[in-house]
Amino acid sequence: MTTHSATLAVDEAVQARRAAGHDVLHLGFGEAGVPVAPGLAEVLTDAHLRNGYGPVAGSPQVRAAAAGWFTRRGLSTEPGQILFAPGSKPLLFALLAAIGGDVVLPCPSWVSYAAQAALLGRRVVSVPVPAEAGGIPDPELLERALRQAHADGARPGALVLTVPDNPTGTVAPAEQVEAVCAVAGRHGLAVISDEIYAELSHHGTAPSPVRYLAERTVVTTGLSKSLALGGWRIGFARTPAGSWGRRLQRELTGVASEIWSSLAAPMQAVAAHALDDPPEVTAHIAAARRLHARIAAEVHTRLRAAGALCRPPQAGFYLYPDFGPAREALRAQGITTGTDLATALLDRHGIATLPGSAFGEPGTALTLRLATSLLYGTTPQQRHTALSAREPETLPWISPALTRLSAALTELTAGRHRRPRS
Amino acid sequence: MTTHSATLAVDEAVQARRAAGHDVLHLGFGEAGVPVAPGLAEVLTDAHLRNGYGPVAGSPQVRAAAAGWFTRRGLSTEPGQILFAPGSKPLLFALLAAIGGDVVLPCPSWVSYAAQAALLGRRVVSVPVPAEAGGIPDPELLERALRQAHADGARPGALVLTVPDNPTGTVAPAEQVEAVCAVAGRHGLAVISDEIYAELSHHGTAPSPVRYLAERTVVTTGLSKSLALGGWRIGFARTPAGSWGRRLQRELTGVASEIWSSLAAPMQAVAAHALDDPPEVTAHIAAARRLHARIAAEVHTRLRAAGALCRPPQAGFYLYPDFGPAREALRAQGITTGTDLATALLDRHGIATLPGSAFGEPGTALTLRLATSLLYGTTPQQRHTALSAREPETLPWISPALTRLSAALTELTAGRHRRPRS
Numbered sequence: 003m004t005t006h007s008a009t010l011a012v013d014e015a016v017q018a019r020r021a022a023g024h025d026v027l028h029l030g031f032g033e034a035g036v037p038v039a040p041g042l043a044e045v046l047t048d049a050h051l052r053n054g055y056g057p058v059a060g061s062p063q064v065r066a067a068a069a070g071w072f073t074r075r076g077l078s079t080e081p082g083q084i085l086f087a088p089g090s091k092p093l094l095f096a097l098l099a100a101i102g103g104d105v106v107l108p109c110p111s112w113v114s115y116a117a118q119a120a121l122l123g124r125r126v127v128s129v130p131v132p133a134e135a136g137g138i139p140d141p142e143l144l145e146r147a148l149r150q151a152h153a154d155g156a157r158p159g160a161l162v163l164t165v166p167d168n169p170t171g172t173v174a175p176a177e178q179v180e181a182v183c184a185v186a187g188r189h190g191l192a193v194i195s196d197e198i199y200a201e202l203s204h205h206g207t208a209p210s211p212v213r214y215l216a217e218r219t220v221v222t223t224g225l226s227k228s229l230a231l232g233g234w235r236i237g238f239a240r241t242p243a244g245s246w247g248r249r250l251q252r253e254l255t256g257v258a259s260e261i262w263s264s265l266a267a268p269m270q271a272v273a274a275h276a277l278d279d280p281p282e283v284t285a286h287i288a289a290a291r292r293l294h295a296r297i298a299a300e301v302h303t304r305l306r307a308a309g310a311l312c313r314p315p316q317a318g319f320y321l322y323p324d325f326g327p328a329r330e331a332l333r334a335q336g337i338t339t340g341t342d343l344a345t346a347l348l349d350r351h352g353i354a355t356l357p358g359s360a361f362g363e364p365g366t367a368l369t370l371r372l373a374t375s376l377l378y379g380t381t382p383q384q385r386h387t388a389l390s391a392r393e394p395e396t397l398p399w400i401s402p403a404l405t406r407l408s409a410a411l412t413e414l415t416a417g418r419h420r421r422p423r424s
Numbered sequence: 425m426t427t428h429s430a431t432l433a434v435d436e437a438v439q440a441r442r443a444a445g446h447d448v449l450h451l452g453f454g455e456a457g458v459p460v461a462p463g464l465a466e467v468l469t470d471a472h473l474r475n476g477y478g479p480v481a482g483s484p485q486v487r488a489a490a491a492g493w494f495t496r497r498g499l500s501t502e503p504g505q506i507l508f509a510p511g512s513k514p515l516l517f518a519l520l521a522a523i524g525g526d527v528v529l530p531c532p533s534w535v536s537y538a539a540q541a542a543l544l545g546r547r548v549v550s551v552p553v554p555a556e557a558g559g560i561p562d563p564e565l566l567e568r569a570l571r572q573a574h575a576d577g578a579r580p581g582a583l584v585l586t587v588p589d590n591p592t593g594t595v596a597p598a599e600q601v602e603a604v605c606a607v608a609g610r611h612g613l614a615v616i617s618d619e620i621y622a623e624l625s626h627h628g629t630a631p632s633p634v635r636y637l638a639e640r641t642v643v644t645t646g647l648s649k650s651l652a653l654g655g656w657r658i659g660f661a662r663t664p665a666g667s668w669g670r671r672l673q674r675e676l677t678g679v680a681s682e683i684w685s686s687l688a689a690p691m692q693a694v695a696a697h698a699l700d701d702p703p704e705v706t707a708h709i710a711a712a713r714r715l716h717a718r719i720a721a722e723v724h725t726r727l728r729a730a731g732a733l734c735r736p737p738q739a740g741f742y743l744y745p746d747f748g749p750a751r752e753a754l755r756a757q758g759i760t761t762g763t764d765l766a767t768a769l770l771d772r773h774g775i776a777t778l779p780g781s782a783f784g785e786p787g788t789a790l791t792l793r794l795a796t797s798l799l800y801g802t803t804p805q806q807r808h809t810a811l812s813a814r815e816p817e818t819l820p821w822i823s824p825a826l827t828r829l830s831a832a833l834t835e836l837t838a839g840r841h842r843r844p845r846s
Contacts, residue, residue: 006480006674006677006678006681007480007678007681007682007685010477010479010480010681010685011681013477014479014480017479031477033476033477037473037475038472038473038475042472043469043472043473046468046469046472046690047465047468047469047472050460050464050465050468050469051459051460051465051804052655053459053460053652053653053654053655053656054455054654054655055432055435055453055455055654055655056655057432057436057439058428058429058432058436088510088657088684088688089684089685091682091683091684091685092514092683092684095682095683099543114681114682117682118682118683121521121679121682121683122544122545123544123545230475231475232475232476232477232685233474233475233476233477233478233686233688233689233690234475234688234689234690235510235684235685235686235687235688252428255428256428256429257543259428259429259432259433259536260429260513260517260536260539260540260543261513261514261517261540261543261683262510262511262513262514262657262684263429263432263511263513263654263657264655264657265657266510266655266656266657266688266691267655267656268468268655268656268690269688382473
């Protein structure tokens with residue numbers, strides 16, 4: 003019925019290859035790749051007596067901390083609008099369940115949205131993103147797709163936006179977010195704004211849809227990316243103020259109570275601490291943001307040099323190159339799909355990526371998603387060094403990896419490979 | 425669309441009453457009520473560097489530990505049959521999703537099974553339990569219900585059994601489990617055996633359905649009850665050996681990858697340690713088991729003295745009295761449903777319980793579920809003392825609570841209350 007999440011599957015495949023002695027350059031997985039911020043381990047330790055279940059939505063302390071965190075970022079929020087979960091992934095699933103209706107997604111978009119919709123028996127309405135940036139559909143195409151969807155008997159209920167975006171690593175311009183929200187509002191959609199990368203916008207802040215469709219936009223986020231705590235599973239949502247938002251908060255709490263009960267209490271303690279924005283935590287995030295920006299820019303330059311089209315990275319640690327300009331050279335090597343391309347990179351060059359088809363694109367698209375964050379090192383010491391380096395791209399475990407990537411890309415796009423695949 | 429899980433809802437209501445200064449005797453929530461076992465806090469602390477996502481099913485270490493744990497309990501298991509999750513609740517949900525089909529439940533049964541089925545758009549086929557014990561349906565009624573369900577157009581796919589049982593606190597006899605498994609096998613059902621209370625069987629072991637329908641039975645369990653770690657959210661499942669089991673393991677991993685990614689890595693470290701059965705952990709569980717047995721037996725005596733029917737407790741910390749024999753006396757006080765009875769206990773006597781209707785029974789059933797584990801104390805010190813007490817029922821914070829409960833029950837069943845409710 004379901005397939006293994008493509009991002010998690012490629013990570014497990016890479017670990018297996020490495021265990022078998024292969025040298026793999028892992029650009030397939032959105033692990034943030036920096037160490038745990040100072041102070042968090044102590045909070046985790048101090049929380050070990052908290053073994054009771056506690057409230058579904060989170061403790062009063064952690065909900066107040068999250069409300070303060072949003073409020074300090076210009077979005078006035080009450081603790082009653084907050085709900086915590088073991089990661090933002092279960093929150094997205096619970097929101098699709100609670101909001102109801104079919105699901106409208108930008109294309110490309112993160113691998114799990116469509117899979118979650120399928121688990122709930124919902125249809126997906128897929129709308130291409132504009133040229134400028136990913137994460138939001140093209141407003142005109144959205145209008146058209148919604149009309150067509152209704153004509154086809156679909157009942158669109160939720161529009162998922164990703165600001166900043168995964169897989170493209172870009173930030174949608176404010177005017178496009180506004181235009182998309184206007185269309186969503188006219189069609190009575192709820193907006194789920196996945197803002198897990200908001201703290202990692204390279205320059206300035208990202209325009210949240212909640213500013214344009216305040217009473218119908220739910221924001222989801224968490225600590226997996228900004229603080230590299232994917233393995234601690236800490237996510238939270240902000241439901242809107244107003245009567246629709248209050249009803250959604252109740253529904254969402256109900257779904258949460260039946261699927262996961264609550265976020266682990268020691269992890270709630272960690273979140274309550276981190277979301278108070280202590281200086282050592284904000285400094286850690288700032289250093290990570292700089293590292294992500296610098297390495298993503300470096301890889302972008304190399305992708306362009308190898309002949310790929312690619313939007314310049316603006317947030318997080320992703321790039322989404324399109325190798326369409328090299329289609330003829332690739333075809334001569336037996337490469338006609340994004341999956342062929344990802345397979346050739348892995349088999350011939352030991353470089354793991356994900357094809358655009360994992361993000362909803364047609365198989366023939368010669369797009370890949372590259373995550374650059376696992377270039378920072380494999381040991382905590384290397385990652386610490388990368389985090390504080392002035393020129394991390396010159397570090398002796400990063401520089402050769404970049405060279406290896408350039409060589410592999412150039413060989414592929416120049417058609418210098420001598421053995422076609424089949 | 426959904427309601428808040430009844431058990432979590434009553435807990436939050438009690439906390440709110442207490443915060444408002446009311447003295448509530450909390451018998452409504454299945455919190456195991458004992459302290460954290462020795463050694464676990466240190467493991468949690470030592471695991472703080474594990475911030476990466478890791479494999480969906482769990483690390484090789486924790487899967488090996490769980491396989492060893494099952495194997496030492498007489499159920500030979502390979503690590504590949506194990507999958508971890510943030511609690512057993514998400515596992516039950518993912519299993520219903522992965523197995524497919526409508527859901528057959530004993531009546532009464534734990535509150536979330538039916539709610540999860542509803543979230544997935546599945547029908548529920550509800551079959552009464554026999555007089556001896558809860559957690560499994562009456563075998564003859566099951567056969568009849570399945571035929572009727574097929575005639576009504578339902579497509580039963582999964583049968584959920586609870587051995588030992590919540591809400592009745594009983595252990596089904598082996599021959600009844602065997603008979604139910606035979607019916608399930610003939611009808612091609614998969615069995616989901618919820619064994620979260622297996623370590624808390626008061627005398628001897630509980631008969632797992634996996635012994636009778638080995639290739640079609642999935643076992644779910646976790647550390648929330650045996651080690652009172654509800655707030656740490658650690659659950660795991662064992663899929664069967666054989667080709668159906670291998671396919672289910674893949675499907676389950678796929679669903680897990682889309683809904684929750686993985687159990688938090690520090691919690692995996694805790695599980696790997698605890699599931700190796702170190703002596704201080706098994707001693708802690710043995711002490712908890714003795715405490716649960718002793719207090720549940722004490723409350724059972726008092727329920728019978730007040731005129732309720734009630735199966736003797738055999739596992740965990742639950743009792744499921746039926747006040748049917750006092751129906752006339754209760755009616756004279758305006759109490760005609762289980763909800764009326766629970767409301768009267770809370771409003772007149774400050775005693776929180778749950779009505780049988782929360783577990784799937786008709787509203788007119790005068791049944792309640794009592795959880796006895798929150799009688800052990802409200803502070804870690806009280807709980808430590810209760811855990812090691814030879815006669816915990818005589819402790820100065822437990823004995824008066826038992827007396828208060830007896831007085832309230834006797835007043836209700838003897839009809840001594842002067843003011844009818846409406």
